[in-house]
Amino acid sequence: MLFRLARFLRHRLLVLPVVVFVSGGLLTYASWAAFDRLAQSEVQHAFSLRADQTIDRFQRRFSSYQDTLDAIRALFVASDHVDHKEFIDFVGTLSFDTRSPGTVALGYIELFEGGQHAPIVYIYPENTRNLSILGLDSFKDPVRKSAMSEAMQTNRPVLSNPVLLFQNDPDIIRGVAPNEPLGYLLYLPVNMAGSGQSSTAAGWVYIAFRLDEALAAMFDGETVVLDYEIFDTTNPADVRPVFQSSIAPDARPPGFSPLVAERTLSMLGRNWHVRVFQPGNFNGPSSRLRVAGL
Template identity: 25%
Template sequence: MRFRAYIPTLLIMLLLLGATAVASWLLFSDATDKARRQFEEQANAFENLMIDVMRSYQQVLRAGVAAVNAMPAITREQWRFFIRDLAIDDFYPGTQGIGYVKRLRYEEIESFVEEQRRAGRPDYRFNPEGKRDEYTAIVYLEPENWRNTRAVGYDMFSEPRRRAAMERARDTGNAALSRRVSLMQETGEDVQAGALVYMPVYADGLVPDTVEARRRALTGYVYGVFRMQDFIPRVIDRNLPGTLQRLHVQIYDGAKPTEADLMFDDRMLTHSGTSLPPLGRVPLFTDSRPITVAGTDWTIVLGSRPVLEEMVDRSKAWMALLGGTLISLLIAGIVGSLAYAAERNAAAEQELSAEVAERKRAQEQAQLANRELIHRVKNILAIVTAIASQTARYSPTVESFNKAFRERLSSLARVHDLLRPDPAHTPDLGSFVNEILAPYCHWQGALVTSGPPVEVTQNEAVLLSLLFNELATNATKYGAWSVPSGQVTLSWRDEINGAESTVYIVWQERNGPPVLAPSASGFGTNVMKFSIERGLRGRITTSFDPSGVRHEVELPRTSGATPAERHPSANGEDRQNHRN
């Protein structure tokens, strides 16, 4: 069947399937956009929550600064009551503790430690020891549980990240959040990333106008402590319950998320009461949002969880895709059936026309074969006469004549055997040429051949044998081989281009009688043109140079064989033979 007949069917099917695909994609996109908007709403709510919560916690620190300013010599009990009254577990969940830090000079450290011990804290110790430019000490940290007790007496100014936040708070007069730190409250178990927020305390309770004045007036800090894996879930549970069921949340310290700066990851939640669905795959929706908290950059990375992604209702899209595909195939099948029927009718007409044409070609070939048979018989008689004459000329005795004449007749018989080749036999062009032309060569140098190995098919062998017999007959009758000094040079070359090649054959006669161009072409010329131009779809040109006739044959070939299979010679060298 011709493919062209089904092009309209194919176009209709592609058009319908394309329309189905577009409609399904639009439905998929609409469902996905709805879920994306849900995701963005959840992400916006979480971002706003973190900003608002951190601002509200800063207000707690401002209240602590006010308490210190109201009671410059605030005691341990007073600080405890103040923090208790704030009810941070109820209104500010997730806070590890709120503490008071005092600024010290080196010469004050020893008396300060003694004062704390006399106040009922015999284990109070300032650390780390050593000389530095500036000193601070954690005085109070409430609630006073076992974790917070580990941090009391620690000089946070001795650690670079804490010091950077404390200096920023001191110089600006505002709250300052530290980078990711390892808290003094941590032990070897359930280690979490920590963050600290500092609010400066100045003498006289006022914030000086200049940086230098603020540095001189600084007396201490009120600060908040956050263990992030405890802090974030409790904030979410109080303000946006269910968020961690819908969103995968990560918080990084800094503008670029790196593993070293990871502060919170809901996949690491281990405390009881937090049951999250497994992530298990790449989220359908993701977003990365930078925020600034108390002068420090955080990056919030959010991803959708299956609970949120299940809001994508793809049922309508799937129905449209399946229904549209079935309808498209049904319509295409109907159109294809009509095209098939039309094609069958056209094929029947084509087969009938082909049968008529084939019978006509068979009649033409039969007529040509009859004419060729008559012409070949005449040529054989002429060739036998010429062979006998040439053999007698160079035979000194009757016995030598008889022997040479019989051998040449046998060679001639082998040539005509090639017209009925074995179907499995593909002779080499060089061997084929030498075998055909051997009976015509009666003296040394009569034939010189050269060319690479080229295999010829049965059809090519039959048609080329007609060509070479005609050329040899003409050379024997009228050309170079009609005189003892004559010579024929037969050369060929094979130009290969991928799976196609072209064989060029040149027949050149020399040292024969003067060449005269014929006034009209005979049957032999027609046989040569038939064998090359019609039989092999090639081209033959003849030039009648006075020094010797020249025939050039151009033979195009198409073969599935590789060049190595077409040229079996291992060394690839051209073959050159001299016949006598």
Template identity: 25%
Template sequence: MDRIPTVLMRLQYCVQEERKGWPTVPRLLSRRSAAGLDKRVAARRCLIGGLKERAILQQLGAKRSRTRRWLLRWPRALPLAIFSLISLITLVSIYAIELGQAQRDMTQLSARATAITAALERRANASSAYLRAGAALLATMEDVPADDFRRFVSELRLDADYRGAEGIGWAPVVRPDEVAEYNAFAARTGPVPFTLYPQPRGDAPFSAPVTYLQPDTERNRRALGFDMYSEPVRRAAMDEAWRTSRPTASEKIVLLQEGGEEAPGFLIYMPVFASSPEGRVLRGFIYSPFNADAFLQNALELEDAGAFGVRLYDGNPGEATLLASTLLDDGPVLREVRHTVTIANNPSVLVLSARGQTALTGLSMVTLLFGLLVAMLLMLLLRMLIQQAQEDEASLQRFEEQASIRNTLTRELNHRVKNTLANVLSIIALTRRRATSLEEFATGLDGRIRALSATHDLLTQSDWGATPLGAVVRAELLPYTFGEDQKVEMAGPELDLAPNDALSLGLAVHELATNAAKYGALSTPEGKVTVTWRALADNLVQVEWCERGGPPVPQERGRGFGTDLIERIVAHELRHPVELDFDPAGVRCVLRIPVRQRGEFAIRAGKANTPQS
């Protein structure tokens, strides 16, 4: 906008130069056609420049990638989606690792259970082999002397090779009519006197009292004389062994050796037969009592259970069938396997368990930490990309805005320069017709152009926005407001005018002030000029010029330039008629000026209040 005052200064310079010779003035006027051509050329260049800027913006817009549009459309959802996706992949990887580890642990657990099952069966088979050997030996003997039985057991070296068992015992078959004879025999040959108990009730075909039990210990003596056939669990095992002629283990019992303590155990029976003309005749049972916990610990010496818990059940697992356990209650059961163990023709169940707190393996922890780190880094990187895309988008929008502003400024400047030049040409034409000499022409033209320049300065200071009405009036009347005698009074509210309206008002006030200084109230010391303005409506203001105390205004006078300027040019620009009254007491002029909203004339009205993203 600084170009307009520059143009006006050049015009003033041309006027001052033309004072040197009147004939050169027509040359200035004769340049109208050339000026019009220059205006058309400038407008065409402005249009071409706008098209080029639009093409550049379209190219920049086309370069925006689809990815960047996604980043700008979902600036918060995309980082969360990436973080969730990487986290999901990490969790799936951890699940796969844990599943593979669980399968490996289960395989290891199953292999360990198989090894322990084999150890238990080997111990049971060794016991069965000893009992088979003892049964074969006793079957060849008519009687079973205590010394021979003790010698047989001692040669088995039970302390070294038969750990887990209480020993080997002999329980002969005693018929009901043989009880008295048996009691006499027991009192005579036993390590301590004992008798058969409980007394037979007559519902059993025979009794099977514990007669010998080696090694001879205090624990084993507690069982001497007990009729094992009188107890249902022992009887069932004996009958099964009698029927199958094979070593047979009993179900869960409590040995008499325990002295009343609830320590589960079991017995393995092997029947001993004698030959007779009628066939085989049952003579008794050779057996071995086992403490279940000692039996399990003895087997674990062969195959260590490691960190796993071992439980041995007599049949289906349950609290009532639990024989022995090494499982400590130190956490929930994570994994377990079950194997069937056959102990002397009696199926049992071995349960191997892994207990503890649920925790991720080392590889899973590393995978989790690595996955979270990658997810956070990718989320941070994507956030930085989004921020960069937002900054780029903001820069592009600012560039588009600046390009639009430049284009608008160019068009506006072209329009206003054309208007200003049109006003100047009109002023020159009117001044030329009214001037009688070169000096009069130059002086009048100089003052009017200076008035335009002063108003342009105000508009430039306001960035060609709203200009205060009072500032325009004060700028034109500034030369008449100095000194002790104040000849000008101005009053009115604060109102803003559009740029073109301010230029028109400045021209009108300049003409009125020039006329008053030459012929009116400002030409005498007693004269006074009053300028007041008030709002007639929200979109209309009235400015009143009134002169008093000056020379009487002649009623018969010629029509001057100022009258034509005000009534034609100013009235046309303001779009309202001007009331110009030449009262004898002083000139009175009333102008009505539209008050327009800023958006109707401000170049950047739509942009000024737009917040930057």
């Protein structure tokens, strides 16, 4: 009887440490798993916030274009006639071309000869490339004419399809050729019905810009944690990439599966798809960020 009791107690003493060890291991694993879930949740939340901030900055970039054109149109609305010097002096005070990298020109296009011609009349800044395109008829290019006509009909700012800017080749009035830098033109009609001057459009103020340069400069000098791609999806049959961060998805380390956030938005008559990727060094709210650009 005593022998059986001793053997039972010995087994109990041997089992107890095992039970304690296993229980401790399970508790540690459970704690680690809970902490890991919390950490991943914080990373996901921080990543989502950063993605939303990218979208917000993208939208504000276009808002700044529209605000600038509104200011220039106000000059025309407030005057019986805006001459060359008045236009150049006023646009110069806006400093928009220096404050907004990617801006190629701000100008005024006038409607002539019963609405059949629309030459560039004023342009700023007056550098060699810009001066070389004064007088060009924007209506000769169907892409430009389509955007200008829509702006005239709706009395709203309208963004063109991507085009080869005249500044790249003033003799070219055609579609975009492969591998040539794309530009956009934002048109705003002046002297529309209700402006107090005329029942028809007298012309357009416009901004010509390189969107890739504008987006690359948005984060210049700042700590940016995101890699991203932006596409112009207005024409589903011709989706155009307009910006890609310095680390493309196919260049990521093997086995690295980043968080991805995708957003779609519509602005100024165009549709955009933004794809945001988690970079390898993103660890949550305290992560240091790096510049992302072309």
